[in-house]
Amino acid sequence: MSATTYPNYSPGLEGVIGGITTISEIISETSTLVYRGYNVHDLASQGSFEETAYLLINGKLPTAAELSAFKHVLAEEREVPEAVYLALKQLPKTAHPMDIAKVGYAVYAPFDPDYSAPATDHEANLRKAIRIVAKGSTIVGNGHRIRMGHEPLKPNPAHTIAQNFLYLVNGTEPDAKTAHVLDSSLSLYAEHGFNASTFACRVTVATLSDMYSGIVSGIGTLKGPLHGGANEEAMHMLMQIGEPGNAEAWIHDALATKKKIMGFGHREYKKRDPRAIYLTKVAKELCIEKGQTKWSEIADVLEGVMESEKNIFPNVDFPAAYAYYVLGIPIDLYTPIFVVARVSGWSAHALEQLKNNRLIRPSAIYEGPHSVEYTPASAR
Numbered sequence: 448m449s450a451t452t453y454p455n456y457s458p459g460l461e462g463v464i465g466g467i468t469t470i471s472e473i474i475s476e477t478s479t480l481v482y483r484g485y486n487v488h489d490l491a492s493q494g495s496f497e498e499t500a501y502l503l504i505n506g507k508l509p510t511a512a513e514l515s516a517f518k519h520v521l522a523e524e525r526e527v528p529e530a531v532y533l534a535l536k537q538l539p540k541t542a543h544p545m546d547i548a549k550v551g552y553a554v555y556a557p558f559d560p561d562y563s564a565p566a567t568d569h570e571a572n573l574r575k576a577i578r579i580v581a582k583g584s585t586i587v588g589n590g591h592r593i594r595m596g597h598e599p600l601k602p603n604p605a606h607t608i609a610q611n612f613l614y615l616v617n618g619t620e621p622d623a624k625t626a627h628v629l630d631s632s633l634s635l636y637a638e639h640g641f642n643a644s645t646f647a648c649r650v651t652v653a654t655l656s657d658m659y660s661g662i663v664s665g666i667g668t669l670k671g672p673l674h675g676g677a678n679e680e681a682m683h684m685l686m687q688i689g690e691p692g693n694a695e696a697w698i699h700d701a702l703a704t705k706k707k708i709m710g711f712g713h714r715e716y717k718k719r720d721p722r723a724i725y726l727t728k729v730a731k732e733l734c735i736e737k738g739q740t741k742w743s744e745i746a747d748v749l750e751g752v753m754e755s756e757k758n759i760f761p762n763v764d765f766p767a768a769y770a771y772y773v774l775g776i777p778i779d780l781y782t783p784i785f786v787v788a789r790v791s792g793w794s795a796h797a798l799e800q801l802k803n804n805r806l807i808r809p810s811a812i813y814e815g816p817h818s819v820e821y822t823p824a825s826a827r
């Protein structure tokens with residue numbers, strides 16, 4: 448079957464407009480990403496993830512008083528019921544942290560005080576969105592502790608979401624630089640238009656199922672290596688290269704054998720991924736500060752060769768990979784960090800979808816047989 452046979456069919460829905468949104472805009476020609484009109488570079492470099500989440504969910508930046516009240520509610524809502532931890536303790540130790548995130552949200556859902564409110568109750572959905580954002584770092588952070596055989600820790604209400612994640616994962620207070628790097632990456636990962644997981648979330652809530660089912664759909668979709676998994680793959684690649692002196696030969700060999708270089712290229716950005724521009728700066732500063740410059744040196748070689756040979760640039764997952772590594776975060780938590788951030792974008796999309804809902808139900812072209820005569824099983 449070829450797409451040219453069917454003029455209205457686009458494989459993978461590439462180029463098909465799936466909806467109207469006021470949440471974010473990707474401007475490929477100028478390598479720009481805006482959330483609600485604000486350049487993501489400004490939000491990541493000058494704001495906080497909490498501010499970004501507020502903007503995505505409420506459609507406007509908070510005043511200082513609104514931000515302070517929002518942070519207070521997020522801190523109050525950060526803990527999850529014991530039932531969530533009991534469920535996570537039943538999972539095999541081999542469970543992927545993305546499955547831990549999925550189970551965590553699914554088990555928490557019926558405990559949400561607004562769980563049985565009608566799907567289109569906007570005020571209830573706003574409260575759900577705040578709880579969804581508040582609980583992400585606790586589910587992923589304490590979920591990691593549980594799989595490592597440790598007891599969950601009580602979140603500290605004075606922490607930001609980034610600090611809470613680092614505190615639960617490492618069991619120690621994060622330093623300010625570490626928390627800032629993670630915080631800015633959360634803002635950069637928070638939202639990105641009608642990507643696969645966001646679309647899955649919108650399809651789910653458009654049936655008037657509940658918002659948590661939308662979040663669980665999003666996590667399941669993000670788990671796939673064609674979507675969320677590239678930051679982990681990029682770090683495995685950097686570790687395989689090992690030393691800056693190996694990088695030049697490695698990348699030329701990889702390109703000669705038509706390997707895809709993880710953390711490079713993007714369907715939407717044909718020039719630079721704007722999220723990678725700020726995160727590369729932060730990640731390279733971090734390598735210097737933590738005395739681990741071999742990763743930024745390898746990165747420099749790969750970036751140079753990819754630009755000169757292929758005119759392809761790093762995407763957000765490339766600097767995220769070595770930044771998280773230098774921060775000491777286990778590699779299989781890189782995609783769950785994406786969840787901690789993206790629940791804010793998914794929640795904003797669920798709210799937008801439900802405010803003006805129409806069931807999402809595309810058609811398919813049937814290419815199977817017709818008019819086949821039925822015979823009973825005993826006669827086949």
Ligand SMILES: CC(C)(COP(=O)(O)OP(=O)(O)OC[C@H]1O[C@@H](n2cnc3c(N)ncnc32)[C@H](O)[C@@H]1OP(=O)(O)O)[C@@H](O)C(=O)NCCC(=O)NCCS
Nearest residue numbers: 677706707708709710711712713714715757759762763764
């Ligand atoms: C993201 C991605 C899927 C976008 O793909 P796309 O827009 O469909 O582009 P294509 O895969 O069709 O690639 C177009 C050309 O660029 C090349 N290319 C794209 N990304 C490349 C990469 N990361 N490494 C090497 N070559 C790459 C392709 O080989 C192809 O070259 P060709 O025309 O000579 O065959 C692709 O860049 C990729 O697989 N990147 C690595 C995974 C990754 O980092 N994903 C995270 C995205 S945020």
